[in-house]
Amino acid sequence: MLASSAWRKQPSGKERGKLRLILDLAPQLTAVYGPNHERLYANRVLLDYLGFSLEEWRQSPGPGNYVYPDDKERSDVFFDRASADELELRLRRRDGSYRWFLTRLNPLRDEQGQITRCIFTGTDIDDGNQAEETLRLSVDRDRITSMFALSRD
Numbered sequence: 001m002l003a004s005s006a007w008r009k010q011p012s013g014k015e016r017g018k019l020r021l022i023l024d025l026a027p028q029l030t031a032v033y034g035p036n037h038e039r040l041y042a043n044r045v046l047l048d049y050l051g052f053s054l055e056e057w058r059q060s061p062g063p064g065n066y067v068y069p070d071d072k073e074r075s076d077v078f079f080d081r082a083s084a085d086e087l088e089l090r091l092r093r094r095d096g097s098y099r100w101f102l103t104r105l106n107p108l109r110d111e112q113g114q115i116t117r118c119i120f121t122g123t124d125i126d127d128g129n130q131a132e133e134t135l136r137l138s139v140d141r142d143r144i145t146s147m148f149a150l151s152r153d
Contacts, residue, residue, distance in 0.1 A: 029091075029101065029122035035115045037062075037079070046122075051094025063120075066092045082107050082118055091122065099126035 020041065023030050029046040033039060039058045047057060050066060067075040068090035078087045084106050090098040101122035108117045 026121075029120075029124075031120040033118040033120065035117070037118075040117070049091070049093055068092070068098050078103070078105060082115060088125065099124055101125060 020043075023032075023041065023043040024045075026043060027045065029049055030043040031039065031046055032041040042052075042054060042057050047054060050057065052060065063079060064072050064076060071089040074087060075089055078085060078089075082105065084104075086102060086104045088100060088102050091101050091103075092098050102125050103120065103122045106119045106121075107115045108119065110116050
């Protein structure tokens with residue numbers, strides 16, 4: 001995806017303020033990275049979820065430190081590839097608990113194809129995943145109960 005002119009050049013203070021306002025209003029976790037994975041901006045939702053200020057987030061270790069250990073390898077490949085993609089993974093909240101997110105990474109490129117920014121978003125899907133698991137367990141339990149009842153007849 002080619003970067004719009006607002007992302008190709010360094011936005012003015014006023015433009016930067018508008019972009020931050022838009023990102024802060026989004027309900028998803030959102031972060032903006034530079035071409036070398038440098039952390040440029042995280043919206044209020046992401047900072048609140050992690051329990052960081054913007055400066056603390058910028059200074060903290062890479063994203064792998066917030067990713068559930070079993071998801072870390074897939075997450076590393078996802079971020080290193082820097083191509084438009086999505087991945088379900090668990091992210092650690094400020095209280096130490098983990099929730100499932102559908103994460104997306106969208107690189108913005110200049111006319112020469114070089115990455116100028118990467119936009120990361122995460123949509124919380126934990127409640128939906130838990131509901132699916134509860135339904136699956138209920139169906140499994142009903143099957144077992146039915147099989148047991150049939151075997152007794």
